[in-house]
Amino acid sequence: MTAGGAAERIAVTSDQDVVRVRQLVRTVAVAVKLSLVDQTKLVTAASELARNTLVYGGGGTVEVTRVENGRRAGIQIVFADQGPGIPDLDLALTDGYTTGGGLGLGLSGARRLVDEFAIDTAVGKGTTISVTKWCR
Amino acid sequence: MALSSDEGGRFADLLMEHEDSIVSSWTAEVAALLRGRLSHAELQRQTAELQKGFQTALAGGAQELTDDSAAELRAQLAELSSTRARQGFTATETAVSVFALKEAVLKVLDAGDGTDADTLRAYVGLSAFVDRAGLFTFDSYARAREELIADQAEQLLELSTPVVKLWEGVVAVPLVGTLDSARAQVVMERLLQTLVDTGSPYAIIDITGVPAVDTQVAQHILKTVVAARLMGADCIISGIRPQIAQTIVALGIEFGDIATKASLADALRHVLRKTGDKVTQKPSRREG
Ligand SMILES: Nc1ncnc2c1ncn2[C@@H]1O[C@H](COP(=O)(O)OP(=O)(O)OP(=O)(O)O)[C@@H](O)[C@H]1O
């Protein structure tokens, strides 16, 4: 996998920034010609993860990059925060588990909405989540 | 350099004595600055009022703009800033229309019997006073502008969430754009209020205009539906486009027993069928 374009970075510190993340992901998704369904899935996943970065991570950054793996184009998005980290990842990835009065579907749902999903988290250090969606 | 009360008094007299010529040259000055964007009559009225304000403050012994005797003047300046902000003038344009008083006074002094050192010193004091007044409008302009923006944002919020009565007993709220928490709150309140006002047993929430339904949007909708139910009304969600439907399913959101329809028309048809309204039926074909 190689980077096919410059990364765009958004600092996420407010609800307004989450909206900006959605808009940026939508623009890039259109540019790499994701299908309408895949655009919507990726934008929704980004919305979930960016809001978690804001709400639980205490804010952080989102980086959107166009990528290429020889045959296909895609988008990689990395969400990073220096918040409390996730102590029990399996639990956090369980449908319906929430510590914030949500539906508890953001993290687990986002994983189902993308092609590749990787979490790196450490208690007291923060959380980095990387997702990728490829063109079909 | 502050104005002594003696000097202030002197200018108060001067403003009174030369009222007409000061107001007219001040007005002309401001009119040139604003390039005809305010009518001459309106400007004339504003400068005449300000002239009175300065005169009263100076006659009352005001040495600083913060003095009690300048309270009325400060109120006038704040008022000026807020009208100018609403009319779309810049903060600079507002401040310089106050600064223009200095030019007008200078003209009167020039026309007088020569300017001695005392007059000059007094003029410098007055000039500082007018500068404060101009800067004061800057501050209140910024405040007025912020209030204006907040007002407009609120109005937009209201405008973008209309609740309409679609049919006897059926209200609908078409959601357009990003449904953040502030808007979701407004939507919920307006919908519930309309249900009360119209006594409607049915509400249709149309999400055709919402680009993405994530867990936050879904949770807002679910809460609204529950609240409507508590008031005895049934909600139908319409406008679920294919890509949204697939995303909702993958995300794992369940709308439970809430009726969902592809379009607003489908939703209305659904309600009318439930209520047994005959309107949905096609007119019977005439026998040939
Ligand atoms: N970046 C993060 N830092 C720390 N904890 C996190 C982070 N992201 C998620 N979590 C934890 O994982 C839980 C599950 O997240 P998930 O997004 O699935 O649900 P939620 O945000 O609570 O509700 P919603 O369905 O509205 O997203 C959260 O309640 C939180 O405790």
Ligand SMILES: [Mg+2]
């Ligand atoms: Mg979440």
